Amino acid sequence: MLSVRVRLRGCVAERTLIGSSPTMRILGAGAVLGCMKVFDRRIPPPTATCLTDTWTISVPLERMRTLAESNASLMKAVGVSVADRLEATERIYNRHGLKPVQRLAGLLAHLVMHCAVPAEEADFRVEGPAQSDLAEALSLSIGSVEAALKTLREDNTVLPGYRTYEFPSLRRLLETSAIQFPPESLAGALAAF
Template sequence: MVTRLPKSDPLNLTGVFRREVPMPPGSFLSLLPDSLWSSLLTTDPGSGAPLYPVCYAKDKRLPLGPGDETVYLTLTGCVAQRRYPYGRGAKEPVILRFRGAGQLLGEAKLLDPCSSVETVCLSDTWVLPYSADHLNRLLGRRGGQGRGALLASLEERNRTDEMIYGTVTRPPLRRVGALLHHLAVTAGTGHPDGSVRITGPRQTDLAEALLVSRSTVENAVSVLRTGNLVASSYRRFVVTDPAGLARLAGVPRDFRLSA
């Protein structure tokens, strides 16, 4: 293994590289066979350069524009991806989705090198960068098992996105609760007392993702605080009772945090 880890390791990157840290269920890394994990950490056969993890600081953009040729495997952190299907006009809709550990970012570049998506790190985010060509070669090894894991993770992600972001007829409290639970699963950090900390997203980000007003999110978070399900401060939420939040939000059992 040639991956060089930072001297200080507060996010347990060492455990991530040893596959000792569970990845969110349904994510690419959770579905990737052990036999292929070591392949993702080897030297790039195209350039000969070793693969080192890179940290992008909070509010920095990942270089995923049309002229960039790199895709990123998220190891820790939380990012917001925005798409502008009708252009960037002031009144045009914006699609915002949150992504966390174990997810591949910029996967469309595996098919179209000119694709792009605006990706902003909401917290300090560790990623493993790959050239699109290199990753395509890796995914094709061992009978395409890696490609199968990626396709399965994208299907899981699409279904989850529909459940979290697309159910606009559900009550706002349940929608906000489900999104916070989703963030706890995909981008949260667990603590021994059972709580889960989510660092990075703001209430305005939640409102933008759910296509509701900020006051709607504020009111929902206030109810969750009163019920001792969530604590919050600027760019930080702590899910103090994951099971209770899941029940209130009506989260299907398959998407609940492990006990």
């Protein structure tokens, strides 16, 4: 049975097959896996891989459609989830004209906003995605991601570990990413100072 799953905690890799090749996005708390299926029955269902310990609320797809069709607030919430996903795709994933280090910094900054956990040596920590996950999400080679991580590590912007990334300076990460985050987000607030 197909379900819509609301992420409460954790980090997942969602793969959607539209066309001939899958698209992978890394999602965190607040994301709604399968939200596009609520609006369009023709879209193939996504698959997800949990990258960390993940908590979700699951609602059968047909039940979610029925609820959304009869409740304008729920329909709006699902629509906002779809709009957020599209906006993040443009802001984070479709930046092919930038250098790999800028693209990687942008994705890592996005993950800090949605998947951060307390860090040991820095203010923020992201757990879960392997270098291969980051490469697939950004349509980069693993070598490009490794080189970008090396640059970020040398600049003391990211402290990478095994499937972990700590950030001594979120401001430096945001500057490297060259992304304009929404003003109401943590990243947007930091950029305003």
